Amino acid sequence: MNNFGARTLLYSVGHLDTAIEHFEQVLNLEGANSLFSKTYWRARVVQAISTPGLAPSQHSRLQHLLDRIAQA
16 A cells, blocks of 8 residues: 555654754754755654644744744
8 A cells, every 4th residue: 555645743742842842953053054954844843733732832832943944
């Protein structure tokens, strides 16, 4: 069976804070123009923000990262 169209969720709510901290560190140190492209970081953050059951604070932090990437 082919799962190319299936959406893969890499994050669980319980581990999402660690991922958000990683995104914040990388984007603070290197900006969205890091070794990886803006497209890469945007896709990672969009995937994280799509995680079911986000706390409002998690959503806010991720939205802030998306805004920062868009302005870079």
